[in-house]
Amino acid sequence: xxxxxxxxxxxxxxxxxxxxxxxFGLFVFYPMAKTIYLSFFLTNQNGLPVYFNGLxxxxxxxxxxxxxxxxxxxxxxxxxxxxxxxLIALIMAILANEKLKGVGFYRTIFxxxxxxxxxxxxxxxxxxxxPSVGAFNNILKTVDLPAxxxxxxxxxxxxxxxxxxxxxxxGFNFLVILGGLQNIDESLYESATIDGAGYFTxxxxxxIPLLSPTLFFIITISLINAFQxxxxxxxxxxxxxxxxxxxxxxxxxxxxxxNYQFGTASAQAIVLFGVVLIVTILQFKFGERKVHYQ
Amino acid sequence: xxxxxxxxxxxxxxxxxEVLRDINVEIEPGExxxxxxxxxxxxxxxxxxxxxxxxxxAGSLIxxxxxxxxxxxxxxxxxxVFQNYALYPHMTVAENIGFGLQVKKLGKQLRxxxxxxxxxxxxxxxxxxRKPRQLSGGQRQRVALARAIVNEQPICLMDEPLSxxxxxxxxxxxxxxxxxxxxxxxxxxxxxxxxxxxMTMGDRMMILDKGIAQQIGSPMDIYNYPENTxxxxxxxxxxxxxxxxIVQAGAPAIRLSSTITLSVEAELLEKLPDSVIFGIRPExxxxxxEGSKIYKAPVVNVALLGNETLISLDLDGEEWxxxxxxxxxxxxxxxxxxxxxxxxxxxxxxxxxxxxQKGMKG
Numbered sequence: 001x002x003x004x005x006x007x008x009x010x011x012x013x014x015x016x017x018x019x020x021x022x023x024f025g026l027f028v029f030y031p032m033a034k035t036i037y038l039s040f041f042l043t044n045q046n047g048l049p050v051y052f053n054g055l056x057x058x059x060x061x062x063x064x065x066x067x068x069x070x071x072x073x074x075x076x077x078x079x080x081x082x083x084x085x086x087l088i089a090l091i092m093a094i095l096a097n098e099k100l101k102g103v104g105f106y107r108t109i110f111x112x113x114x115x116x117x118x119x120x121x122x123x124x125x126x127x128x129x130x131p132s133v134g135a136f137n138n139i140l141k142t143v144d145l146p147a148x149x150x151x152x153x154x155x156x157x158x159x160x161x162x163x164x165x166x167x168x169x170x171g172f173n174f175l176v177i178l179g180g181l182q183n184i185d186e187s188l189y190e191s192a193t194i195d196g197a198g199y200f201t202x203x204x205x206x207x208i209p210l211l212s213p214t215l216f217f218i219i220t221i222s223l224i225n226a227f228q229x230x231x232x233x234x235x236x237x238x239x240x241x242x243x244x245x246x247x248x249x250x251x252x253x254x255x256x257x258x259n260y261q262f263g264t265a266s267a268q269a270i271v272l273f274g275v276v277l278i279v280t281i282l283q284f285k286f287g288e289r290k291v292h293y294q
Numbered sequence: 295x296x297x298x299x300x301x302x303x304x305x306x307x308x309x310x311x312e313v314l315r316d317i318n319v320e321i322e323p324g325e326x327x328x329x330x331x332x333x334x335x336x337x338x339x340x341x342x343x344x345x346x347x348x349x350x351x352a353g354s355l356i357x358x359x360x361x362x363x364x365x366x367x368x369x370x371x372x373x374x375v376f377q378n379y380a381l382y383p384h385m386t387v388a389e390n391i392g393f394g395l396q397v398k399k400l401g402k403q404l405r406x407x408x409x410x411x412x413x414x415x416x417x418x419x420x421x422x423x424r425k426p427r428q429l430s431g432g433q434r435q436r437v438a439l440a441r442a443i444v445n446e447q448p449i450c451l452m453d454e455p456l457s458x459x460x461x462x463x464x465x466x467x468x469x470x471x472x473x474x475x476x477x478x479x480x481x482x483x484x485x486x487x488x489x490x491x492x493m494t495m496g497d498r499m500m501i502l503d504k505g506i507a508q509q510i511g512s513p514m515d516i517y518n519y520p521e522n523t524x525x526x527x528x529x530x531x532x533x534x535x536x537x538x539x540i541v542q543a544g545a546p547a548i549r550l551s552s553t554i555t556l557s558v559e560a561e562l563l564e565k566l567p568d569s570v571i572f573g574i575r576p577e578x579x580x581x582x583x584e585g586s587k588i589y590k591a592p593v594v595n596v597a598l599l600g601n602e603t604l605i606s607l608d609l610d611g612e613e614w615x616x617x618x619x620x621x622x623x624x625x626x627x628x629x630x631x632x633x634x635x636x637x638x639x640x641x642x643x644x645x646x647x648x649x650x651q652k653g654m655k656g
Contacts (some may be wrong), residue, residue, distance in 0.1 A: 187380035190347050195394035195445070196368030205393075209384040292384035 032273075039266035047262045062287030067268060069243050070251040073158060073273075077247055078226040080162035081169065086218055088166065090220035093208070096174070097181040107178065125164040126151075126236055128272035139250030151237050154244040159244050164232050169225070173218050180214030181207070212291040220283055227276050248272045296358035296371065296448055297323055298344065298481065303353035305505075313339045315505040317353070321498075323448070325558045326475055328496035330489060332528070336505040337485045343450050344483060345374050357449075374451040377458070379438035381426040387413075387437050394445045403646055412444045415474075432463045443474070449481045456491065467497055489529050493517070501525050523647040525570055526640060532576050532604060535614040538644060539572040542627065548572060548641075551610040552626040554589045556634065565650055571642040576604070576636035579616030586633045593624045605630060 039057055041049035061067040113121065128135045129150035137147040150160040184207065192202050209256045210213075230249045233239060237282075239246035239254060246254075248268060256265035305314040309606050313336045321327045329337040342348040344355065346367035354361050362370055373394075379389050388409050392608040395405045413419045416436045426434055435455060442450055455471075456464045472495050475482045486492055492499045493513045501508040501516065501524075509521045513529075520526035520534070527533040540549045546563045549555045550572055558566070584589045594613060595606035603622040607614045607630060616632060625631060636654040 064415070157453060177458060180306075185378065185380065187376045187378060190345075190372065191380040191441075192393070193347070194345060194367045194372060194374050195395075195397050197397045201397060206382060 026134055035266045035269050036263050037165075037266075039270050041263050043260070043262040045260050047256075047260070049263075053263075057263045058271075061264055061267050061271065066243065066246070067251065070246040070248050073244065073246055074227060074248045076158060077162055077165075077229065077245075078223065080159065081165045081226050082219065082222045084162075085166040085169040085173055086215070086222060089170050089177050089218075090211075090215070092170070092174050093177040093181055094203070096178055111171045111175045111178075113168055114175060115171070116168070116170060119235060121168050122164060122232040122235035125167070129160055129236070152241055154242045157241055157244045161232060164236065165226070165229060168232070169222060173222065176218050177211065178212055180211045184210045209292050216283075216287055216291045219287070220280060222284065224276055224280055225235055227272065228281075296429065296481075297321065297356075298449060298483070299356040300340075300344075301354045302354065303340075303343065303355060304351045305336070305343055305348060306351045309351075312351075313505050314343065317507055319500055319507065319510055321481060321483060323481055324479050326472065326484065326495060326497045328492040328499040329483065329485045329502060330487065330492035330499055330528075331502035331508075333487055335502045337487075337502050340502065341374075341453055341485045345372055345451050346370055361609045370447045370449075371447050372451055373442040373447045375438045375442050375453065375455045377454040379426075379434050379455075379458075381434060381437055381441075383426055386423050386425055387418060387429070390426065390437055391418075391422075391440045391444050394441065408444055412440045415443070416440050425455065432453055432467070435459060435467065439471070439474075447480070450481065452477075452482065452484045454486055455484075456486075457488070459579060463493075471495065481598075489531065493529070494531065501527070501528060504630075507640045519649070520640065521649055521650055522575075523573065523642050526573050526642070530575060532617070534573045534575050534640070536571055536573045536642075537612050537614070538569060539608060540569050541566045551591075552589070553557055553591070556587075556636070556654065562651060562654065567643065567645075567650075569644050570650065571644050571647065573640035573642060574634060575638060576615045576617035578638040579607075579614070579632050580635055581618060581633070582631045583633045586636075588631050588633055589632055590629050593626055593628045593630050595626065596622070596624050598623075 042051040044050050092110050233250045237245040239250045252265050252268045253262045300317050303317040306312045331337045391409045500510045509525045546558045547555045591607040594608045597604040641651040
């Protein structure tokens with residue numbers, strides 16, 4: 001009875017948390033525990049664990065060229081997409097934050113990619129990249145440059161997929177950065193103007209430092225998203241050609257649902273989780289120092 | 295030191311409604327000039343026009359002999375303190391104060407000396423390495439002030455700098471600002487909506503309403519000789535009592551209410567239209583004086599403030615307030631006897647609302 005009374009706060013708190021606990025438990029915590037569990041087993045075709053083989057799955061994937069190749073492709077993909085998409089979105093947001101005529105129109109256009117699903121935009125880009133009727137090769141042809149096998153050439157495929165991804169990410173990044181910019185008090189700029197600060201001084205000394213929490217957020221989110229890219233790969237290249245765009249999540253998908261190797265697929269997923277965790281921790285440790293929260 | 299002169303300055307944002315209409319004023323070097331008016335009257339716009347943050351639609355702004363309409367804000371020789379202080383939240387107090395100097399590429403050592411000197415003057419020496427968020431409202435206000443002073447410009451513009459402080463600190467900062475301005479000798483153009491600030495700080499002030507300069511002059515001149523009913527009610531607390539009164543040519547007299555009639559000399563009568571707006575400040579409705587006429591009106595409210603008492607009277611449905619020194623315990627409904635200090639009566643034209651006559655003597 002006494003315990004029942006004493007724990008009233010805990011019970012009320014848990015009740016409020018219950019919806020999230022159920023949802024997270026069902027769709028995040030349980031699958032994650034199951035993944036960790038499966039990564040120590042060999043499985044049959046139905047995905048049921050049949051043989052415990054300890055760390056065998058991990059040693060296997062780390063020694064496999066295929067997995068190392070897909071880790072490398074993923075890291076390259078992250079390096080190609082994150083800085084460029086944040087930088088472009090930043091420049092566009094700074095432009096769209098100016099008080100110009102018709103700027104609302106540009107703000108809508110610039111953020112429009114947010115409203116398009118990964119699948120739909122990937123299909124559009126599939127047409128743009130088409131070797132013979134695609135827009136890109138037609139443009140190259142008009143300026144007398146040789147056609148590029150955008151998605152079919154192993155040297156180009158990852159770049160092409162990255163280009164698509166950058167385009168898709170810009171809308172969201174733009175919108176968040178623009179929000180951050182509009183949060184900066186106009187009088188700070190006016191005060192700096194009276195002091196004689198030029199456009200770039202204001203940008204460097206006021207805009208960027210005050211935007212740093214927003215930039216930090218957007219970089220963190222972009223990094224995590226880039227590591228987890230799947231849809232555009234599935235539609236544009238299916239991991240090819242010659243594994244050149246076989247990003248980790250796509251590799252996990254293939255291993256599990258094409259090759260029915262749930263054990264090694266789970267091990268890959270855990271490794272990816274570890275990498276994302278480490279990158280995020282490092283980012284908070286070193287990146288956040290340069291962030292000025294107000 | 296330069297004279298600031300506005301000639302027929304107009305400002306309109308949408309080319310239809312004018313925020314400033316034909317402003318003409320000369321502000322003397324070293325003067326503490328206050329712009330005062332109700333919110334939305336255009337006073338902040340006028341300050342921003344002087345600063346160069348807003349363009350002038352028509353007219354000219356002259357600093358010294360030079361027309362500065364198209365001169366960049368940083369080349370005008372001004373500094374500005376904003377209402378919200380506009381401190382850079384990511385910089386320390388020292389960096390905030392030194393920002394302007396740094397932009398002007400002043401040497402590091404010289405910069406440090408100047409920052410320390412100004413910080414000492416404003417009692418900020420212990421806070422130089424803090425960020426604005428670690429300071430109290432009053433300290434932030436001082437940093438904003440320090441930032442303006444350190445640039446040593448001849449003209450300082452302030453946009454309601456004290457409005458975010460509590461009453462006690464505000465009173466203190468009022469006198470400190472005033473002292474600082476006199477000591478350093480710069481020209482101050484100061485915007486406020488608070489008439490007490492305007493009265494106590496300004497050498498001269500300008501009262502703005504609806505973009506029109508209503509009156510320019512020293513605080514006491516404006517208080518004693520308001521040019522129109524707007525100024526009369528805007529300056530002074532409680533405001534001047536106003537009431538429409540009928541001029542009786544036969545008597546001759548001014549009939550203020552059913553029970554109050556003041557006799558008028560023939561000389562004055564000639565100047566008056568058929569009716570006037572009769573104005574008298576609360577402190578000039580005095581206790582009955584021997585030898586002068588005594589009037590009566592019912593009391594509708596009594597506010598005891600300790601050192602003075604505000605007694606509200608009913609004059610044919612309009613409420614007048616008289617301010618008497620000391621504590622007076624009247625009851626609502628009681629009839630109050632009082633005299634009117636006739637020298638202080640202001641008579642306004644009911645059409646134009648401009649003053650016709652001060653005092654009841656022709």
